[in-house]
Amino acid sequence: MNILSPSILAADFWQLGRQIEQVRQSGAQYLHIDVMDGIFVPSISFGMPVITSLRKRTDIFFDVHIMIQEPERYAAQFVKCGANMVTFHLEATEHIQETIDAIRQAGARVGISIKPGTPVEEVFPWLEQVDMVLVMTVEPGFGGQKYMDSCTDKIRRVRNAITEKGLRVDVEIDGGVTAENISVPLKAGANVIVAGSAVFGGDIPTNVQALIKQMQV
Numbered sequence: 096m097n098i099l100s101p102s103i104l105a106a107d108f109w110q111l112g113r114q115i116e117q118v119r120q121s122g123a124q125y126l127h128i129d130v131m132d133g134i135f136v137p138s139i140s141f142g143m144p145v146i147t148s149l150r151k152r153t154d155i156f157f158d159v160h161i162m163i164q165e166p167e168r169y170a171a172q173f174v175k176c177g178a179n180m181v182t183f184h185l186e187a188t189e190h191i192q193e194t195i196d197a198i199r200q201a202g203a204r205v206g207i208s209i210k211p212g213t214p215v216e217e218v219f220p221w222l223e224q225v226d227m228v229l230v231m232t233v234e235p236g237f238g239g240q241k242y243m244d245s246c247t248d249k250i251r252r253v254r255n256a257i258t259e260k261g262l263r264v265d266v267e268i269d270g271g272v273t274a275e276n277i278s279v280p281l282k283a284g285a286n287v288i289v290a291g292s293a294v295f296g297g298d299i300p301t302n303v304q305a306l307i308k309q310m311q312v
Contacts, residue, residue: 100125105291150177182206233270241272254284
């Protein structure tokens with residue numbers, strides 16, 4: 096199943112609650128929440144208090160992407176705040192197993208992510224233990240970047256590896272998606288699409304419905 100996960104990094108924070116309700120009512124299945132620490136990536140976004148506040152007001156699936164150094168320190172706490180899925184970066188920790196176990200034991204789905212420069216094969220040993228692989232299609236840390244075509248083959252390779260192992264693992268991509276290029280990662284094997292500016296830039300219901308239509312082709 097193809098899933099749209101709008102990224103609130105591109106939302107108007109003055110109107111955040113209203114805009115989240117708009118994406119939910121328009122048919123988006125997930126809400127992508129980027130947590131950035133200013134260390135693993137150069138930007139700082141938001142953290143647990145924001146997730147806790149949002150969880151009180153909506154039942155949409157929280158797809159929480161933690162771009163933080165040593166994610167094992169906080170992974171379980173994000174689940175307690177309301178995350179349904181916690182995705183951490185392979186490059187951010189030497190304790191991958193510990194991080195996977197912490198998220199799983201806290202009761203959430205587990206995702207593992209790689210930057211554009213990381214060989215996709217580095218996630219292959221972990222495929223049996225995760226629910227999703229997130230292939231970054233821009234350098235993490237900033238919204239509004241252009242989709243990196245060089246990442247398309249990485250999407251294809253990870254999807255092939257999942258299929259060869261007979262696993263049911265989602266492949267998510269994040270970065271530079273528009274209504275014009277969304278077919279590229281979908282054809283390569285992605286089934287969870289993060290979109291920020293393409294959703295929140297303009298009329299949100301129209302944007303969401305246009306993207307979902309493209310995902311159903």
